[in-house]
Amino acid sequence: MEQPNGPALRAIGTTAAEFERDLVSNLYFERGTTMESASAQDVYQSLAVTVRDRLVDRRARTATAHQAANPRCVYYLSAEYMLGRQLRQNLQYTGTEEVARDVLKGLGVSLDEIADFDVEPSLGNGGLGRLAACLLDALATADIPAVGYGIRYDLGLFRQAIVDGAQVERPDDWAFDGSPWEFPQQDDRQAVGFYGRVEVEAGRRRWIPEETVLGEPSHMLVPGYGTQTVNIVRLWRARADSDAFNLADFAAGRSAEAVQEVLRSENISKVLYPADSTEFGRELRLKQQYFLVSCSLWDIVRRFHLRNSDWTVFADKTVIQLNDTHPALAVPELMRLLVDEYELDWDTAWSITRRTFAYTCHTLLPEALETWPVALFERLLPRHLEIVYAINQTHLDEVESRFPGDGDLRRRLSLIQEEPERRIRMAHLAVVGSHAVNGVAELHSRLLAETTLADFARLWPERFRNVTNGVSPRRFLRLANPRLAALISERLGGEGWLTDLDQLRGLAALAGDSEFQRRWRVVKRDNKLDLAAYVRAATGVVLDPDALCDVHVKRFHEYKRQLLKLLHVITLHDRLRADPGADVPRTVVFAGKAAPSYHAVKRIIQLINGVAKVVNADPAVAGRLTVVFLPDYNVTRAELIVPAADLSEQISLAGKEASGTGNMKLALNGAVTVGTLDGANIELRDRVGADNFFLFGVDAACAAEVRRGDYRPGEIAGSDPELAAALAAIADGRYGAGFGDVLDTLLGRDEYLTLADYRAYLDAQDAAAAAWRDPARWTAMSIRNTAHCGFFSADRTVADYRDRIWHADPVPVPPR
Numbered sequence: 065m066e067q068p069n070g071p072a073l074r075a076i077g078t079t080a081a082e083f084e085r086d087l088v089s090n091l092y093f094e095r096g097t098t099m100e101s102a103s104a105q106d107v108y109q110s111l112a113v114t115v116r117d118r119l120v121d122r123r124a125r126t127a128t129a130h131q132a133a134n135p136r137c138v139y140y141l142s143a144e145y146m147l148g149r150q151l152r153q154n155l156q157y158t159g160t161e162e163v164a165r166d167v168l169k170g171l172g173v174s175l176d177e178i179a180d181f182d183v184e185p186s187l188g189n190g191g192l193g194r195l196a197a198c199l200l201d202a203l204a205t206a207d208i209p210a211v212g213y214g215i216r217y218d219l220g221l222f223r224q225a226i227v228d229g230a231q232v233e234r235p236d237d238w239a240f241d242g243s244p245w246e247f248p249q250q251d252d253r254q255a256v257g258f259y260g261r262v263e264v265e266a267g268r269r270r271w272i273p274e275e276t277v278l279g280e281p282s283h284m285l286v287p288g289y290g291t292q293t294v295n296i297v298r299l300w301r302a303r304a305d306s307d308a309f310n311l312a313d314f315a316a317g318r319s320a321e322a323v324q325e326v327l328r329s330e331n332i333s334k335v336l337y338p339a340d341s342t343e344f345g346r347e348l349r350l351k352q353q354y355f356l357v358s359c360s361l362w363d364i365v366r367r368f369h370l371r372n373s374d375w376t377v378f379a380d381k382t383v384i385q386l387n388d389t390h391p392a393l394a395v396p397e398l399m400r401l402l403v404d405e406y407e408l409d410w411d412t413a414w415s416i417t418r419r420t421f422a423y424t425c426h427t428l429l430p431e432a433l434e435t436w437p438v439a440l441f442e443r444l445l446p447r448h449l450e451i452v453y454a455i456n457q458t459h460l461d462e463v464e465s466r467f468p469g470d471g472d473l474r475r476r477l478s479l480i481q482e483e484p485e486r487r488i489r490m491a492h493l494a495v496v497g498s499h500a501v502n503g504v505a506e507l508h509s510r511l512l513a514e515t516t517l518a519d520f521a522r523l524w525p526e527r528f529r530n531v532t533n534g535v536s537p538r539r540f541l542r543l544a545n546p547r548l549a550a551l552i553s554e555r556l557g558g559e560g561w562l563t564d565l566d567q568l569r570g571l572a573a574l575a576g577d578s579e580f581q582r583r584w585r586v587v588k589r590d591n592k593l594d595l596a597a598y599v600r601a602a603t604g605v606v607l608d609p610d611a612l613c614d615v616h617v618k619r620f621h622e623y624k625r626q627l628l629k630l631l632h633v634i635t636l637h638d639r640l641r642a643d644p645g646a647d648v649p650r651t652v653v654f655a656g657k658a659a660p661s662y663h664a665v666k667r668i669i670q671l672i673n674g675v676a677k678v679v680n681a682d683p684a685v686a687g688r689l690t691v692v693f694l695p696d697y698n699v700t701r702a703e704l705i706v707p708a709a710d711l712s713e714q715i716s717l718a719g720k721e722a723s724g725t726g727n728m729k730l731a732l733n734g735a736v737t738v739g740t741l742d743g744a745n746i747e748l749r750d751r752v753g754a755d756n757f758f759l760f761g762v763d764a765a766c767a768a769e770v771r772r773g774d775y776r777p778g779e780i781a782g783s784d785p786e787l788a789a790a791l792a793a794i795a796d797g798r799y800g801a802g803f804g805d806v807l808d809t810l811l812g813r814d815e816y817l818t819l820a821d822y823r824a825y826l827d828a829q830d831a832a833a834a835a836w837r838d839p840a841r842w843t844a845m846s847i848r849n850t851a852h853c854g855f856f857s858a859d860r861t862v863a864d865y866r867d868r869i870w871h872a873d874p875v876p877v878p879p880r
């Protein structure tokens with residue numbers, strides 16, 4: 065985008081008069097209406113455009129500054145982005161929230177009501193997608209030139225409804241009413257090939273695809289906070305050629321046949337796959353991955369050529385971060401472009417490729433490590449298969465020269481898995497093609513190097529590093545929890561902490577200050593009232609704002625152990641029926657989605673709802689224990705729940721959660737964690753202090769040991785009367801008939817050691833309840849959690865990537 069100049073452009077101002085003029089003008093020219101006859105949707109759309117215009121101006125200056133500086137750019141490739149709602153963010157980042165509120169009020173409209181029309185683009189499953197959004201926010205805030213590339217799914221992650229206690233998935237047509245934050249760029253379409261054959265032309269191999277789909281980009285603006293930089297996230301949508309529609313078929317009444325080709329092409333970006341950490345080997349998914357990679361690399365090369373002509377500097381100007389393995393096809397695709405299209409020799413191309421890519425791994429679960437059947441790969445991407453084979457050959461030659469005669473090692477390090485069928489190992493491809501590989505928390509990075517990627521860590525130890533995740537304090541404190549943000553700013557004397565989160569340390573001195581504590585508690589209580597109002601409207605359940613708000617909110621997965629939390633709830637219910645003082649008044653909030661095909665955890669959702677129904681209807685525990693399952697967890701819901709939480713459940717089996725970022729968001733908002741020594745919990749506990757964290761459970765080494773040994777969950781159940789009673793309650797059908805399958809998994813293999821950790825978990829919960837009984841003690845713990853969370857800012861994460869992987873310098877954008 066060029067810097068606008070000349071008198072034709074009207075000034076973009078921030079005064080109330082300018083804002084009102086633009087709003088009314090947008091209403092008139094964009095929506096064709098006036099304030100008198102505008103619908104709320106009209107006002108929302110015009111307001112969004114008015115705010116967006118303020119960012120467009122910054123974006124234009126950002127592009128100009130980048131063009132002039134010709135810097136090293138960070139390209140973030142991710143199949144998922146969970147950006148969250150944009151309106152409030154952009155109002156704040158442009159400093160126009162108050163102006164907008166006043167202007168709307170003057171026009172007789174409430175900003176809060178209008179803001180509810182803002183739709184969150186849920187283009188991701190969970191942690192990995194939200195991390196991508198937090199990193200983009202921090203990149204722009206740090207003035208680092210960056211573009212996020214992704215797929216513009218027509219349907220985002222399914223909307224979750226609960227019907228008769230069970231999860232029902234509904235399509236999320238997020239842009240149905242129009243999406244004012246997007247800039248579609250139809251004229252920048254890019255052709256992507258599939259299938260076909262490889263031909264030799266003048267001694268060079270060249271792919272002749274059989275099918276072509278168009279990738280149409282649209283971008284959304286990613287503003288930095290407290291800076292002029294506006295980066296972009298560029299999302300690709302699949303389009304068929306305009307002559308793909310078969311008029312003859314249509315005229316003959318064969319309407320389904322007429323659109324067949326259009327559908328086949330456009331299906332590529334139709335839906336986000338809702339499989340989270342499970343293998344999903346379908347052709348369409350591989351097509352999606354190649355579609356993303358092909359469009360994005362074409363765009364990256366185009367950008368490079370805007371400012372450079374010499375390939376030898378490509379890796380000095382470009383770093384491509386692979387967000388897990390979904391975009392790992394970028395490695396052979398860049399090789400194909402360099403060797404086949406730009407005719408570089410193989411070794412030069414390989415050196416450029418390796419210097420360009422870096423790879424972040426987000427899991428340890430073996431079932432989440434992607435592999436693709438060679439047969440499918442060969443059919444869809446015949447030239448890429450040749451390139452993968454060639455990369456593998458050079459790679460295995462290196463292995464052989466370093467570790468001669470070690471056939472087992474060669475087999476383990478090969479990009480190709482041979483048994484039970486030949487498959488391409490995408491994590492291997494990403495490691496081999498990258499100069500840096502990182503895990504997302506210290507424990508995770510260590511376990512990656514010791515287990516999952518141990519052979520590679522032995523081969524290239526210098527490539528492996530850790531970059532602990534972080535979250536955006538702008539979104540998860542300033543936007544989500546304005547009351548707490550205001551109190552913090554008041555006490556710290558300004559908003560500097562928003563971009564320098566370590567400043568929160570200044571709150572530690574106030575942890576024991578009774579007046580500060582009182583105000584801290586008022587904020588929490590007000591946030592709980594907001595949550596209670598929402599919960600009541602959504603579910604009919606009434607929450608007590610004075611009860612301990614105990615939250616287990618995240619994707620559903622057996623390793624995250626929602627079931628352990630539920631066993632605790634069942635035991636509490638039993639105890640409270642016998643003794644009303646057995647626990648503190650408590651509200652347990654569950655929220656999260658289960659992959660539609662993940663039957664075992666969908667059953668756990670049903671069981672939670674069954675338990676909630678029984679507990680909430682029992683007068684014997686009224687006012688003591690309330691259980692709610694809040695449907696459709698997403699970024700927007702998180703922004704409501706996180707500020708209200710007192711107790712943060714981070715209870716995954718040690719060694720399974722790569723990092724977790726909900727743990728950080730909750731602690732930042734003053735929730736105290738009850739957690740295992742897993743993922744980033746360990747670093748969180750180190751920072752907030754062992755006294756301000758309820759630790760329990762086996763550690764990762766011990767968990768592995770237990771799993772290897774003779775673990776007998778049945779014996780644990782038999783020797784613990786409270787546990788036996790909880791299991792019996794599930795078995796007797798009071799929460800709904802037929803939860804035998806859930807019991808069988810627990811009493812059979814109990815893969816995630818739920819029963820092994822049950823007693824320690826209950827003890828930790830009792831300790832939490834004892835602390836809650838003393839409000840001064842609890843509030844001090846809560847304040848200390850916030851005070852020591854500075855490390856978990858995404859700004860620190862980005863600074864780590866910048867210094868240790870990207871080596872990208874900031875490019876400040878001058879103000880107008």
Ligand code: OAK
Nearest residue numbers: 191192341426427504722723724725
């Ligand atoms: C999704 C698909 C494949 C592999 C990993 C994921 C994923 O979402 N992983 C999650 O990434 C988060 C961000 O790094 C971590 O905090 C979570 O622990 C991890 O499960």
